[in-house]
Amino acid sequence: MIVLDRVSFSYGARRVLRDVSVSIGFGERVVILGGSGEGKTTILRLILGLLSPDAGRILIEGEDITGKGDGALRDVRMKFSIVFQEGALFDSLDVKENVAYCLREYTSMSDEEIEARVREILASVGVEQAIHLMPEELSGGMHRRVSIARALALSTPKMFLYDEPTTGLDPVNADNICRLIADLSKDGKGFIMVTHKVSDALKVADRYIFLKDGALLFDGTGRELLHSDIPGIRVFVAEVCPPGPDCAEEQGGKHV
Amino acid sequence: MEIKRLLSDLQDFYALSWRGLAGIVRRPFYYKDALIQMDYAGAGSLLIVVIVDLFVGMALSLQLSAELSNLGMKMYIGMIVGISVVRELGPVVTALVFTGRVGAGMASELGTMVLGHQVDTIRVFGFDPVKKLVTPRVVSSLIMLPALTIIGVAVSLLGGYYINVFVSHQSGTFYWSSIRNILTTENVLAGAIKPFVFGYLIAVICCYTGLSTRGGAVGLRQSTTMAVVLSIVMIIISDFLLTRVLLYVLGFSV
Numbered sequence: 001m002i003v004l005d006r007v008s009f010s011y012g013a014r015r016v017l018r019d020v021s022v023s024i025g026f027g028e029r030v031v032i033l034g035g036s037g038e039g040k041t042t043i044l045r046l047i048l049g050l051l052s053p054d055a056g057r058i059l060i061e062g063e064d065i066t067g068k069g070d071g072a073l074r075d076v077r078m079k080f081s082i083v084f085q086e087g088a089l090f091d092s093l094d095v096k097e098n099v100a101y102c103l104r105e106y107t108s109m110s111d112e113e114i115e116a117r118v119r120e121i122l123a124s125v126g127v128e129q130a131i132h133l134m135p136e137e138l139s140g141g142m143h144r145r146v147s148i149a150r151a152l153a154l155s156t157p158k159m160f161l162y163d164e165p166t167t168g169l170d171p172v173n174a175d176n177i178c179r180l181i182a183d184l185s186k187d188g189k190g191f192i193m194v195t196h197k198v199s200d201a202l203k204v205a206d207r208y209i210f211l212k213d214g215a216l217l218f219d220g221t222g223r224e225l226l227h228s229d230i231p232g233i234r235v236f237v238a239e240v241c242p243p244g245p246d247c248a249e250e251q252g253g254k255h256v
Numbered sequence: 257m258e259i260k261r262l263l264s265d266l267q268d269f270y271a272l273s274w275r276g277l278a279g280i281v282r283r284p285f286y287y288k289d290a291l292i293q294m295d296y297a298g299a300g301s302l303l304i305v306v307i308v309d310l311f312v313g314m315a316l317s318l319q320l321s322a323e324l325s326n327l328g329m330k331m332y333i334g335m336i337v338g339i340s341v342v343r344e345l346g347p348v349v350t351a352l353v354f355t356g357r358v359g360a361g362m363a364s365e366l367g368t369m370v371l372g373h374q375v376d377t378i379r380v381f382g383f384d385p386v387k388k389l390v391t392p393r394v395v396s397s398l399i400m401l402p403a404l405t406i407i408g409v410a411v412s413l414l415g416g417y418y419i420n421v422f423v424s425h426q427s428g429t430f431y432w433s434s435i436r437n438i439l440t441t442e443n444v445l446a447g448a449i450k451p452f453v454f455g456y457l458i459a460v461i462c463c464y465t466g467l468s469t470r471g472g473a474v475g476l477r478q479s480t481t482m483a484v485v486l487s488i489v490m491i492i493i494s495d496f497l498l499t500r501v502l503l504y505v506l507g508f509s510v
Protein backbone atom coordinates (compact mmCIF):
# COMPACT_ATOMS: atom_id res chain seq x y z
CA MET A 1 0.00 0.00 0.00
CA ILE A 2 1.23 3.45 -0.93
CA VAL A 3 -0.23 6.09 1.33
CA LEU A 4 0.15 9.82 0.92
CA ASP A 5 -1.05 11.40 4.12
CA ARG A 6 -1.84 15.11 3.76
CA VAL A 7 1.26 15.72 1.68
CA SER A 8 2.26 19.24 0.71
CA PHE A 9 5.16 20.06 -1.52
CA SER A 10 6.62 23.19 -3.05
CA TYR A 11 9.61 24.04 -5.18
CA GLY A 12 10.88 27.14 -3.43
CA ALA A 13 7.97 29.53 -3.40
CA ARG A 14 6.00 27.57 -5.99
CA ARG A 15 3.41 25.35 -4.34
CA VAL A 16 2.85 22.19 -6.29
CA LEU A 17 0.84 19.91 -4.00
CA ARG A 18 -1.50 20.99 -1.23
CA ASP A 19 -2.68 18.54 1.42
CA VAL A 20 -2.93 15.60 -0.93
CA SER A 21 -4.15 12.38 0.66
CA VAL A 22 -4.51 9.23 -1.37
CA SER A 23 -3.82 5.53 -0.95
CA ILE A 24 -3.00 3.15 -3.74
CA GLY A 25 -2.68 -0.61 -3.38
CA PHE A 26 0.31 -2.39 -4.90
CA GLY A 27 -1.90 -4.39 -7.24
CA GLU A 28 -3.91 -1.44 -8.50
CA ARG A 29 -3.84 -0.11 -12.03
CA VAL A 30 -3.93 3.62 -11.64
CA VAL A 31 -3.70 6.50 -14.05
CA ILE A 32 -2.86 10.01 -12.90
CA LEU A 33 -4.27 12.61 -15.24
CA GLY A 34 -3.79 16.32 -15.17
CA GLY A 35 -2.61 19.31 -17.10
CA SER A 36 0.99 20.11 -17.74
CA GLY A 37 2.81 21.32 -14.66
CA GLU A 38 0.13 20.19 -12.22
CA GLY A 39 2.55 18.02 -10.24
CA LYS A 40 2.08 14.53 -11.66
CA THR A 41 5.78 13.84 -12.00
CA THR A 42 6.27 15.36 -8.58
CA ILE A 43 3.96 12.76 -7.03
CA LEU A 44 5.97 9.91 -8.57
CA ARG A 45 9.19 11.43 -7.30
CA LEU A 46 7.72 11.79 -3.82
CA ILE A 47 6.63 8.15 -3.79
CA LEU A 48 10.18 7.08 -4.62
CA GLY A 49 11.69 9.34 -1.98
CA LEU A 50 13.57 11.38 -4.60
CA LEU A 51 11.84 14.42 -3.11
CA SER A 52 10.79 14.92 0.46
CA PRO A 53 7.44 16.53 1.27
CA ASP A 54 7.27 19.84 3.17
CA ALA A 55 4.44 18.53 5.30
CA GLY A 56 2.65 15.23 5.69
CA ARG A 57 3.86 11.66 5.49
CA ILE A 58 4.37 9.06 2.79
CA LEU A 59 4.03 5.42 3.81
CA ILE A 60 5.07 2.52 1.62
CA GLU A 61 3.73 -0.76 3.01
CA GLY A 62 3.51 0.88 6.40
CA GLU A 63 7.06 2.23 6.34
CA ASP A 64 7.37 5.99 6.67
CA ILE A 65 9.85 7.08 3.99
CA THR A 66 9.72 10.81 4.66
CA GLY A 67 13.15 12.34 5.01
CA LYS A 68 15.12 9.09 4.76
CA GLY A 69 18.46 8.83 2.98
CA ASP A 70 19.37 6.80 -0.10
CA GLY A 71 20.82 3.93 1.89
CA ALA A 72 17.70 3.48 4.02
CA LEU A 73 15.38 3.80 1.03
CA ARG A 74 17.03 1.07 -0.98
CA ASP A 75 14.59 -1.71 -0.09
CA VAL A 76 11.61 0.55 -0.61
CA ARG A 77 12.83 1.64 -4.03
CA MET A 78 13.50 -1.92 -5.11
CA LYS A 79 9.75 -2.48 -4.93
CA PHE A 80 9.30 -0.06 -7.79
CA SER A 81 10.49 0.39 -11.29
CA ILE A 82 10.10 3.74 -13.01
CA VAL A 83 10.20 5.04 -16.54
CA PHE A 84 11.12 8.71 -16.32
CA GLN A 85 9.46 11.21 -18.56
CA GLU A 86 12.86 12.11 -20.02
CA GLY A 87 13.91 8.49 -20.48
CA ALA A 88 17.10 9.15 -18.52
CA LEU A 89 19.22 6.47 -20.19
CA PHE A 90 22.87 6.33 -19.14
CA ASP A 91 24.38 8.14 -22.09
CA SER A 92 27.84 6.63 -21.76
CA LEU A 93 26.49 3.09 -22.06
CA ASP A 94 24.97 1.51 -25.15
CA VAL A 95 21.40 0.26 -25.27
CA LYS A 96 22.35 -3.26 -24.27
CA GLU A 97 24.29 -2.15 -21.20
CA ASN A 98 21.53 0.24 -20.21
CA VAL A 99 18.99 -2.55 -20.17
CA ALA A 100 21.45 -4.93 -18.52
CA TYR A 101 22.38 -2.42 -15.80
CA CYS A 102 20.34 -3.95 -12.99
CA LEU A 103 20.74 -7.50 -14.26
CA ARG A 104 24.49 -7.21 -13.83
CA GLU A 105 24.14 -5.90 -10.31
CA TYR A 106 21.29 -7.94 -8.88
CA THR A 107 21.42 -11.27 -10.68
CA SER A 108 24.19 -13.79 -11.26
CA MET A 109 23.31 -14.34 -14.92
CA SER A 110 26.11 -15.10 -17.35
CA ASP A 111 26.89 -12.77 -20.25
CA GLU A 112 24.99 -14.97 -22.72
CA GLU A 113 21.93 -15.13 -20.49
CA ILE A 114 21.98 -11.37 -20.04
CA GLU A 115 22.29 -10.80 -23.78
CA ALA A 116 19.39 -13.18 -24.44
CA ARG A 117 17.23 -11.51 -21.82
CA VAL A 118 18.07 -8.03 -23.13
CA ARG A 119 17.15 -9.05 -26.67
CA GLU A 120 13.90 -10.52 -25.47
CA ILE A 121 12.88 -7.37 -23.61
CA LEU A 122 13.94 -5.08 -26.43
CA ALA A 123 11.89 -7.18 -28.84
CA SER A 124 8.84 -6.81 -26.64
CA VAL A 125 8.99 -3.02 -27.05
CA GLY A 126 10.01 -3.30 -30.71
CA VAL A 127 13.54 -1.89 -30.65
CA GLU A 128 15.71 -5.03 -30.81
CA GLN A 129 17.53 -3.63 -33.86
CA ALA A 130 18.90 -0.80 -31.67
CA ILE A 131 20.74 -3.07 -29.26
CA HIS A 132 24.23 -1.81 -30.12
CA LEU A 133 23.39 1.86 -30.56
CA MET A 134 24.29 4.59 -28.10
CA PRO A 135 21.44 6.60 -26.54
CA GLU A 136 22.34 9.71 -28.55
CA GLU A 137 21.77 7.73 -31.74
CA LEU A 138 18.17 6.89 -30.85
CA SER A 139 15.10 8.79 -31.94
CA GLY A 140 12.85 10.22 -29.24
CA GLY A 141 10.39 7.34 -29.44
CA MET A 142 13.12 4.71 -29.43
CA HIS A 143 14.70 6.39 -26.43
CA ARG A 144 11.39 6.16 -24.60
CA ARG A 145 10.95 2.51 -25.49
CA VAL A 146 14.48 1.55 -24.46
CA SER A 147 13.91 3.18 -21.10
CA ILE A 148 10.72 1.18 -20.73
CA ALA A 149 12.73 -1.93 -21.57
CA ARG A 150 15.26 -1.01 -18.92
CA ALA A 151 12.55 -0.63 -16.32
CA LEU A 152 11.21 -4.07 -17.19
CA ALA A 153 14.55 -5.87 -17.09
CA LEU A 154 14.30 -6.96 -13.50
CA SER A 155 11.21 -8.97 -12.72
CA THR A 156 11.32 -8.22 -9.01
CA PRO A 157 9.48 -4.87 -8.74
CA LYS A 158 5.98 -5.05 -7.36
CA MET A 159 4.80 -1.93 -9.02
CA PHE A 160 5.68 0.01 -12.14
CA LEU A 161 5.62 3.78 -12.42
CA TYR A 162 5.33 5.16 -15.94
CA ASP A 163 5.72 8.86 -16.54
CA GLU A 164 4.02 9.57 -19.86
CA PRO A 165 5.14 6.36 -21.55
CA THR A 166 3.21 6.98 -24.76
CA THR A 167 3.83 10.67 -25.27
CA GLY A 168 5.68 11.29 -28.53
CA LEU A 169 5.06 7.82 -29.97
CA ASP A 170 3.21 7.03 -33.17
CA PRO A 171 -0.24 5.43 -32.67
CA VAL A 172 0.97 1.92 -33.47
CA ASN A 173 3.80 2.02 -30.97
CA ALA A 174 1.70 3.82 -28.39
CA ASP A 175 -0.80 1.03 -28.73
CA ASN A 176 1.93 -1.60 -28.35
CA ILE A 177 3.20 0.08 -25.21
CA CYS A 178 -0.31 0.19 -23.77
CA ARG A 179 -0.74 -3.48 -24.49
CA LEU A 180 2.62 -4.24 -22.89
CA ILE A 181 1.65 -2.25 -19.82
CA ALA A 182 -1.63 -4.13 -19.61
CA ASP A 183 0.13 -7.50 -20.04
CA LEU A 184 2.63 -6.73 -17.31
CA SER A 185 -0.12 -5.95 -14.88
CA LYS A 186 -1.82 -9.32 -15.38
CA ASP A 187 0.07 -11.18 -12.68
CA GLY A 188 -1.06 -8.89 -9.91
CA LYS A 189 1.60 -6.22 -10.43
CA GLY A 190 0.04 -2.82 -10.40
CA PHE A 191 1.19 0.36 -11.97
CA ILE A 192 0.78 4.09 -11.76
CA MET A 193 0.80 5.72 -15.15
CA VAL A 194 0.96 9.43 -15.68
CA THR A 195 -0.43 10.69 -18.93
CA HIS A 196 -2.41 13.40 -20.69
CA LYS A 197 -3.95 10.98 -23.14
CA VAL A 198 -7.27 9.76 -21.85
CA SER A 199 -7.59 7.41 -24.82
CA ASP A 200 -4.45 5.53 -23.77
CA ALA A 201 -5.40 5.64 -20.14
CA LEU A 202 -8.77 4.01 -20.79
CA LYS A 203 -7.10 1.02 -22.40
CA VAL A 204 -5.17 0.00 -19.34
CA ALA A 205 -6.35 1.27 -15.99
CA ASP A 206 -9.13 0.72 -13.44
CA ARG A 207 -8.69 3.81 -11.36
CA TYR A 208 -8.29 7.39 -12.43
CA ILE A 209 -6.94 10.27 -10.41
CA PHE A 210 -7.16 13.79 -11.70
CA LEU A 211 -4.83 16.47 -10.36
CA LYS A 212 -5.61 20.13 -10.53
CA ASP A 213 -4.22 23.14 -8.65
CA GLY A 214 -2.27 20.91 -6.32
CA ALA A 215 -5.24 18.87 -5.18
CA LEU A 216 -7.15 15.76 -6.25
CA LEU A 217 -10.07 16.90 -8.33
CA PHE A 218 -11.29 13.42 -9.06
CA ASP A 219 -10.61 9.85 -7.96
CA GLY A 220 -12.71 7.05 -9.44
CA THR A 221 -13.34 4.51 -12.19
CA GLY A 222 -13.25 5.02 -15.92
CA ARG A 223 -17.03 5.12 -16.14
CA GLU A 224 -17.20 7.81 -13.49
CA LEU A 225 -14.48 9.75 -15.26
CA LEU A 226 -16.37 9.73 -18.52
CA HIS A 227 -19.63 10.67 -16.81
CA SER A 228 -18.03 13.36 -14.72
CA ASP A 229 -19.41 16.82 -15.25
CA ILE A 230 -16.52 18.65 -13.62
CA PRO A 231 -15.57 21.19 -16.33
CA GLY A 232 -11.79 20.67 -15.97
CA ILE A 233 -12.21 16.98 -16.63
CA ARG A 234 -14.73 17.30 -19.46
CA VAL A 235 -12.09 19.06 -21.55
CA PHE A 236 -9.74 16.10 -21.15
CA VAL A 237 -12.39 13.52 -21.82
CA ALA A 238 -13.82 15.29 -24.86
CA GLU A 239 -10.98 13.83 -26.95
CA VAL A 240 -12.32 10.27 -26.66
CA CYS A 241 -15.86 11.09 -25.78
CA PRO A 242 -17.40 14.18 -27.29
CA PRO A 243 -20.50 15.40 -25.43
CA GLY A 244 -23.36 13.09 -26.29
CA PRO A 245 -25.47 10.40 -24.69
CA ASP A 246 -23.86 7.10 -25.74
CA CYS A 247 -20.17 7.58 -25.78
CA ALA A 248 -19.56 7.31 -22.08
CA GLU A 249 -21.43 4.02 -21.89
CA GLU A 250 -19.50 2.61 -24.78
CA GLN A 251 -16.04 3.73 -23.68
CA GLY A 252 -16.40 3.19 -19.99
CA GLY A 253 -18.37 -0.03 -20.44
CA LYS A 254 -15.35 -1.84 -21.85
CA HIS A 255 -13.54 -1.74 -18.58
CA VAL A 256 -15.89 -1.37 -15.72
CA MET B 257 19.50 33.54 4.32
CA GLU B 258 22.70 33.36 2.27
CA ILE B 259 24.69 32.35 5.33
CA LYS B 260 22.17 29.70 6.19
CA ARG B 261 22.47 28.24 2.72
CA LEU B 262 26.24 28.37 2.86
CA LEU B 263 26.21 26.51 6.16
CA SER B 264 23.88 23.82 4.90
CA ASP B 265 26.00 23.45 1.75
CA LEU B 266 29.07 23.04 3.91
CA GLN B 267 27.29 20.46 6.00
CA ASP B 268 26.32 18.53 2.85
CA PHE B 269 29.88 18.77 1.64
CA TYR B 270 31.30 17.33 4.84
CA ALA B 271 28.71 14.57 4.84
CA LEU B 272 29.56 13.67 1.26
CA SER B 273 33.30 13.76 1.95
CA TRP B 274 32.90 11.45 4.87
CA ARG B 275 30.50 9.02 3.22
CA GLY B 276 32.57 8.93 0.04
CA LEU B 277 35.56 7.83 2.10
CA ALA B 278 33.64 5.48 4.38
CA GLY B 279 32.24 3.75 1.31
CA ILE B 280 35.68 2.21 0.80
CA VAL B 281 35.15 -0.07 3.77
CA ARG B 282 31.39 -0.49 3.69
CA ARG B 283 29.45 -2.94 1.56
CA PRO B 284 28.51 -3.06 -1.25
CA PHE B 285 31.73 -2.45 -3.20
CA TYR B 286 31.69 -1.45 -6.82
CA TYR B 287 35.08 -2.67 -8.01
CA LYS B 288 34.36 -2.31 -11.66
CA ASP B 289 33.37 1.35 -11.38
CA ALA B 290 36.56 2.01 -9.44
CA LEU B 291 38.64 0.26 -12.10
CA ILE B 292 37.07 2.30 -14.88
CA GLN B 293 37.77 5.50 -12.96
CA MET B 294 41.35 4.45 -12.26
CA ASP B 295 41.93 3.77 -15.92
CA TYR B 296 40.56 7.18 -16.83
CA ALA B 297 42.37 9.05 -14.08
CA GLY B 298 45.66 7.19 -14.12
CA ALA B 299 46.46 5.77 -17.52
CA GLY B 300 44.69 8.64 -19.22
CA SER B 301 46.66 11.34 -17.37
CA LEU B 302 50.08 9.76 -17.67
CA LEU B 303 51.19 11.53 -20.82
CA ILE B 304 50.22 15.02 -19.76
CA VAL B 305 51.75 14.55 -16.31
CA VAL B 306 55.00 13.40 -17.91
CA ILE B 307 55.11 16.37 -20.26
CA VAL B 308 54.27 18.99 -17.65
CA ASP B 309 56.61 17.64 -14.98
CA LEU B 310 59.44 17.21 -17.46
CA PHE B 311 59.32 20.85 -18.46
CA VAL B 312 58.91 22.06 -14.88
CA GLY B 313 62.03 20.11 -13.92
CA MET B 314 63.96 21.53 -16.85
CA ALA B 315 62.87 25.12 -16.23
CA LEU B 316 63.71 24.89 -12.56
CA SER B 317 67.14 23.48 -13.27
CA LEU B 318 67.79 26.17 -15.86
CA GLN B 319 66.80 29.00 -13.54
CA LEU B 320 68.93 27.67 -10.72
CA SER B 321 71.85 27.17 -13.04
CA ALA B 322 71.63 30.77 -14.28
CA GLU B 323 71.58 32.12 -10.75
CA LEU B 324 74.00 29.74 -9.06
CA SER B 325 76.66 30.02 -11.74
CA ASN B 326 77.09 33.71 -10.72
CA LEU B 327 77.86 32.52 -7.24
CA GLY B 328 79.99 29.65 -8.43
CA MET B 329 77.75 27.10 -6.74
CA LYS B 330 76.44 25.13 -9.69
CA MET B 331 77.24 21.87 -7.94
CA TYR B 332 74.28 22.52 -5.64
CA ILE B 333 71.80 22.36 -8.49
CA GLY B 334 71.11 18.66 -7.96
CA MET B 335 70.40 19.14 -4.30
CA ILE B 336 68.11 22.12 -4.73
CA VAL B 337 66.23 20.64 -7.68
CA GLY B 338 65.83 17.39 -5.72
CA ILE B 339 64.47 19.02 -2.61
CA SER B 340 62.09 21.38 -4.36
CA VAL B 341 60.77 18.71 -6.72
CA VAL B 342 60.36 15.94 -4.15
CA ARG B 343 58.93 18.05 -1.35
CA GLU B 344 57.00 20.70 -3.20
CA LEU B 345 56.80 21.03 -6.96
CA GLY B 346 56.22 17.40 -7.93
CA PRO B 347 53.16 16.87 -5.72
CA VAL B 348 51.66 20.33 -6.36
CA VAL B 349 52.20 20.47 -10.11
CA THR B 350 50.90 16.94 -10.59
CA ALA B 351 47.85 17.71 -8.47
CA LEU B 352 47.11 20.82 -10.51
CA VAL B 353 47.37 18.87 -13.74
CA PHE B 354 45.13 16.19 -12.23
CA THR B 355 42.56 18.82 -11.28
CA GLY B 356 42.44 20.21 -14.78
CA ARG B 357 42.15 16.88 -16.47
CA VAL B 358 40.42 14.51 -14.05
CA GLY B 359 38.66 16.83 -11.57
CA ALA B 360 37.02 18.93 -14.26
CA GLY B 361 36.00 15.70 -15.97
CA MET B 362 34.42 14.34 -12.80
CA ALA B 363 32.44 17.50 -12.19
CA SER B 364 31.13 17.79 -15.73
CA GLU B 365 30.33 14.09 -16.01
CA LEU B 366 28.41 13.99 -12.74
CA GLY B 367 26.74 17.31 -13.56
CA THR B 368 25.51 15.95 -16.87
CA MET B 369 24.24 12.85 -15.11
CA VAL B 370 22.32 14.99 -12.64
CA LEU B 371 20.74 17.09 -15.36
CA GLY B 372 19.82 14.02 -17.42
CA HIS B 373 18.11 12.40 -14.39
CA GLN B 374 20.67 9.61 -14.57
CA VAL B 375 21.61 10.07 -10.95
CA ASP B 376 17.94 9.77 -10.00
CA THR B 377 17.78 6.58 -12.03
CA ILE B 378 20.73 5.21 -10.11
CA ARG B 379 18.99 6.03 -6.85
CA VAL B 380 15.76 4.43 -7.99
CA PHE B 381 17.65 1.29 -8.99
CA GLY B 382 18.57 0.97 -5.33
CA PHE B 383 22.14 2.21 -5.53
CA ASP B 384 23.47 4.81 -3.15
CA PRO B 385 24.87 7.44 -5.52
CA VAL B 386 27.62 8.27 -3.06
CA LYS B 387 28.81 4.66 -3.11
CA LYS B 388 28.23 4.13 -6.78
CA LEU B 389 29.61 7.45 -8.05
CA VAL B 390 31.67 9.21 -5.39
CA THR B 391 33.53 6.37 -3.70
CA PRO B 392 34.99 4.92 -6.94
CA ARG B 393 36.29 8.38 -7.81
CA VAL B 394 37.75 8.90 -4.34
CA VAL B 395 39.44 5.50 -4.53
CA SER B 396 40.81 6.19 -7.97
CA SER B 397 42.19 9.60 -6.96
CA LEU B 398 43.69 8.22 -3.74
CA ILE B 399 45.57 5.59 -5.70
CA MET B 400 46.29 7.32 -8.96
CA LEU B 401 47.41 10.78 -7.86
CA PRO B 402 50.20 9.36 -5.64
CA ALA B 403 51.22 7.01 -8.44
CA LEU B 404 51.27 9.83 -10.97
CA THR B 405 53.16 11.99 -8.50
CA ILE B 406 55.92 9.41 -8.19
CA ILE B 407 56.22 9.26 -11.96
CA GLY B 408 56.03 13.04 -12.21
CA VAL B 409 58.79 13.53 -9.65
CA ALA B 410 61.01 11.02 -11.43
CA VAL B 411 60.44 12.74 -14.77
CA SER B 412 61.11 16.18 -13.25
CA LEU B 413 64.40 14.95 -11.87
CA LEU B 414 65.25 13.56 -15.29
CA GLY B 415 64.48 16.94 -16.83
CA GLY B 416 66.72 18.56 -14.26
CA TYR B 417 69.43 16.05 -15.11
CA TYR B 418 69.21 16.83 -18.80
CA ILE B 419 69.67 20.58 -18.27
CA ASN B 420 72.33 20.05 -15.66
CA VAL B 421 74.47 17.83 -17.86
CA PHE B 422 73.87 19.07 -21.38
CA VAL B 423 73.24 22.76 -20.83
CA SER B 424 75.10 23.63 -17.62
CA HIS B 425 77.82 21.04 -18.29
CA GLN B 426 77.92 19.59 -14.79
CA SER B 427 78.71 16.04 -13.81
CA GLY B 428 75.72 13.70 -14.17
CA THR B 429 77.07 11.29 -11.59
CA PHE B 430 77.36 14.07 -9.07
CA TYR B 431 73.79 15.17 -9.86
CA TRP B 432 72.39 11.73 -9.14
CA SER B 433 74.47 11.27 -6.03
CA SER B 434 73.19 14.58 -4.63
CA ILE B 435 69.65 13.46 -5.50
CA ARG B 436 70.31 10.20 -3.65
CA ASN B 437 71.56 12.14 -0.65
CA ILE B 438 68.41 14.20 -0.37
CA LEU B 439 66.12 11.16 -0.65
CA THR B 440 66.05 10.79 3.11
CA THR B 441 62.99 9.44 4.91
CA GLU B 442 62.08 12.95 6.08
CA ASN B 443 62.26 14.48 2.62
CA VAL B 444 60.35 11.67 1.00
CA LEU B 445 57.66 11.72 3.69
CA ALA B 446 57.37 15.50 3.41
CA GLY B 447 56.41 14.99 -0.21
CA ALA B 448 54.65 11.64 -0.12
CA ILE B 449 51.83 12.55 2.26
CA LYS B 450 50.69 15.40 0.03
CA PRO B 451 49.29 13.57 -3.02
CA PHE B 452 46.98 11.50 -0.83
CA VAL B 453 45.51 14.65 0.71
CA PHE B 454 45.33 16.43 -2.65
CA GLY B 455 43.76 13.42 -4.36
CA TYR B 456 41.08 13.16 -1.71
CA LEU B 457 40.36 16.89 -1.83
CA ILE B 458 40.10 16.95 -5.62
CA ALA B 459 37.77 13.95 -5.70
CA VAL B 460 35.34 15.15 -3.05
CA ILE B 461 35.29 18.77 -4.19
CA CYS B 462 34.70 17.85 -7.82
CA CYS B 463 32.11 15.18 -7.02
CA TYR B 464 30.28 17.52 -4.69
CA THR B 465 30.12 20.40 -7.14
CA GLY B 466 29.19 18.02 -9.94
CA LEU B 467 26.37 16.43 -7.97
CA SER B 468 24.98 19.79 -6.88
CA THR B 469 24.65 21.01 -10.48
CA ARG B 470 21.34 22.78 -11.16
CA GLY B 471 20.07 24.76 -14.07
CA GLY B 472 21.06 23.40 -17.46
CA ALA B 473 24.12 24.25 -19.52
CA VAL B 474 24.89 27.42 -17.58
CA GLY B 475 24.62 25.51 -14.31
CA LEU B 476 27.01 22.91 -15.67
CA ARG B 477 29.47 25.60 -16.66
CA GLN B 478 29.28 27.11 -13.18
CA SER B 479 29.75 23.82 -11.38
CA THR B 480 32.69 22.76 -13.53
CA THR B 481 34.37 26.14 -13.09
CA MET B 482 33.65 25.99 -9.39
CA ALA B 483 35.13 22.50 -9.15
CA VAL B 484 38.40 23.55 -10.78
CA VAL B 485 38.72 26.87 -8.97
CA LEU B 486 37.92 25.42 -5.54
CA SER B 487 40.25 22.47 -6.09
CA ILE B 488 43.16 24.67 -7.14
CA VAL B 489 42.69 27.05 -4.23
CA MET B 490 42.33 24.21 -1.75
CA ILE B 491 45.41 22.44 -3.13
CA ILE B 492 47.55 25.54 -2.76
CA ILE B 493 46.25 26.39 0.72
CA SER B 494 46.43 22.85 2.01
CA ASP B 495 49.90 22.54 0.53
CA PHE B 496 51.05 25.42 2.66
CA LEU B 497 49.37 24.06 5.77
CA LEU B 498 50.71 20.58 5.16
CA THR B 499 54.20 21.90 4.58
CA ARG B 500 54.02 23.79 7.84
CA VAL B 501 52.80 20.76 9.76
CA LEU B 502 55.05 18.21 8.09
CA LEU B 503 58.19 20.29 8.51
CA TYR B 504 57.36 20.63 12.17
CA VAL B 505 56.47 16.98 12.70
CA LEU B 506 59.46 15.70 10.76
CA GLY B 507 61.78 17.91 12.80
CA PHE B 508 63.07 20.37 10.20
CA SER B 509 64.08 23.72 11.63
CA VAL B 510 62.81 26.70 9.66
Ligand SMILES: Nc1ncnc2c1ncn2[C@@H]1O[C@H](COP(=O)(O)OP(=O)(O)OP(=O)(O)O)[C@@H](O)[C@H]1O
Nearest residue numbers: 011014016034035036037038039040041042043085
Ligand atom coordinates in the same frame (compact mmCIF):
# COMPACT_ATOMS: atom_id res chain seq x y z
N1 LIG C 1 13.28 21.19 -10.39
C1 LIG C 1 12.27 22.08 -10.31
N2 LIG C 1 12.49 23.29 -9.78
C2 LIG C 1 11.50 24.19 -9.67
N3 LIG C 1 10.24 23.98 -10.06
C3 LIG C 1 9.94 22.80 -10.61
C4 LIG C 1 10.95 21.78 -10.76
N4 LIG C 1 10.36 20.70 -11.33
C5 LIG C 1 9.08 21.03 -11.53
N5 LIG C 1 8.80 22.29 -11.10
C6 LIG C 1 7.50 22.95 -11.12
O1 LIG C 1 6.59 22.14 -10.42
C7 LIG C 1 5.39 22.04 -11.09
C8 LIG C 1 4.97 20.60 -11.23
O2 LIG C 1 5.93 19.94 -12.02
P1 LIG C 1 5.73 18.44 -12.52
O3 LIG C 1 6.97 18.07 -13.25
O4 LIG C 1 5.32 17.58 -11.39
O5 LIG C 1 4.52 18.61 -13.56
P2 LIG C 1 3.80 17.50 -14.43
O6 LIG C 1 2.42 17.40 -13.94
O7 LIG C 1 4.61 16.26 -14.46
O8 LIG C 1 3.80 18.19 -15.84
P3 LIG C 1 3.98 17.54 -17.30
O9 LIG C 1 2.71 16.90 -17.65
O10 LIG C 1 4.28 18.71 -18.16
O11 LIG C 1 5.13 16.58 -17.20
C9 LIG C 1 5.56 22.75 -12.42
O12 LIG C 1 4.81 23.91 -12.39
C10 LIG C 1 7.01 23.08 -12.52
O13 LIG C 1 7.15 24.40 -12.96
Ligand SMILES: [Mg+2]
Nearest residue numbers: 040041085163
Ligand atom coordinates in the same frame (compact mmCIF):
# COMPACT_ATOMS: atom_id res chain seq x y z
MG1 LIG D 1 5.74 15.31 -15.82
